[in-house]
Amino acid sequence: ADGVNNRVLIWRSFPTTNQQAADIVLGQRAFGLAEMPDPPTASSMYFPQAVYSDGVRLYVADTNNARVLVWRAFPTTNGQAADIVIGQPGFTTRLPATDAGTFRKPTGIVTAGNSLFIVDQANNRVLVYSPVPDASGLMASYVLGQPDFLSNAEGTSQQGLKVPTGVALQGKKLYVSDSFNSRIVRFDLKF
Numbered sequence: 001a002d003g004v005n006n007r008v009l010i011w012r013s014f015p016t017t018n019q020q021a022a023d024i025v026l027g028q029r030a031f032g033l034a035e036m037p038d039p040p041t042a043s044s045m046y047f048p049q050a051v052y053s054d055g056v057r058l059y060v061a062d063t064n065n066a067r068v069l070v071w072r073a074f075p076t077t078n079g080q081a082a083d084i085v086i087g088q089p090g091f092t093t094r095l096p097a098t099d100a101g102t103f104r105k106p107t108g109i110v111t112a113g114n115s116l117f118i119v120d121q122a123n124n125r126v127l128v129y130s131p132v133p134d135a136s137g138l139m140a141s142y143v144l145g146q147p148d149f150l151s152n153a154e155g156t157s158q159q160g161l162k163v164p165t166g167v168a169l170q171g172k173k174l175y176v177s178d179s180f181n182s183r184i185v186r187f188d189l190k191f
Contacts, residue, residue, distance in 0.1 A: 001048040001060065005034040008051055008060055010075065026060065029079040040065045042081035042091040050119075050166070052109040057132075061106040061118070066096040068106050068118055070133070085136045086118070086129070098123050100139040100149040108167040110174075113191045117144075117167050117174060123152040124161045126176055144176070144187060156181055 001008050009022035025031050027045030037044045040062075050061035058071040060082075069082035085091050087103040096104040108119035108126075115130040118140075127140035143149050145161035154162040162180040169175070174187040 001051050003047040003049055003063070006036045006045045006047060007034070008045070008048055024075060024080075025078050026075055026080060027062075031078070038094075039092040040067075040094055042069075042085070043079045045069070046094070049107045050109050052111070054111045054132075059109045059111075059116075061109055063105050063107055063121075065094045066103045066105065067094075068103075068109060084133060086116075086133055086138070089137045091136075096122070098150060098152045100127075100143075101137065103127070104152075107165050108177075110167045110169050112169050112172075112174070112189060115141075115189075115191065119164045119167050119176065121163055121165055124154050124163065125152065126161070126164065126167060126174075144174075154180070161185065 007025050007027035010024040012023045028035060036046045045062045046064040048060050049063040052059045058074055060069045062069050067085050067087040070084035072083045087106060103120045104122035106118050107121040110117050111132060114132055115128055116132045118127050120127055125143050125145040128142040130141045146152060156162060161178050164176050165179045166177040172189045174189055176185045178185045
């Protein structure tokens with residue numbers, strides 16, 4: 001994720017030399033651009049901060065558009081439009097909010113089994129989609145770090161989060177970087 005340039009760079013094979021050129025750019029029509037259209041589109045980005053693949057789908061946390069973009073198969077062309085948008089009712093909206101279907105600043109993504117975990121930094125929470133969304137505009141099933149989908153208070157308790165940034169998995173353990181609490185929080189998954 002190249003946030004400042006509003007894009008994601010993809011190498012088809014692992015780079016083997018310094019400054020090796022990327023093969024594909026997402027979020028822009030071509031290399032050398034850093035456009036940010038208003039309203040957003042299915043192929044634009046505004047300060048993306050995280051990229052994740054489950055081996056089939058590609059997910060991008062399009063942070064300042066308050067959404068996660070999903071490609072059902074790995075992109076093959078520059079500026080390829082996403083297939084699914086999570087966190088917005090459609091591809092052309094940018095409405096940061098706090099409920100079961102929106103984000104304010106998504107910054108981390110991971111999947112486990114048939115569940116998708118998305119860090120919503122500005123709402124101090126992680127939204128859990130189970131099953132993984134296969135269409136745009138779906139609501140989260142669960143929330144971690146908050147008592148309900150409408151709350152977003154900073155927390156320092158065992159259940160609270162304060163500006164989380166990333167998420168990772170190891171087996172059935174979900175780890176969340178709880179940045180402003182200077183800690184890593186572990187959640188044991190039961191699937």
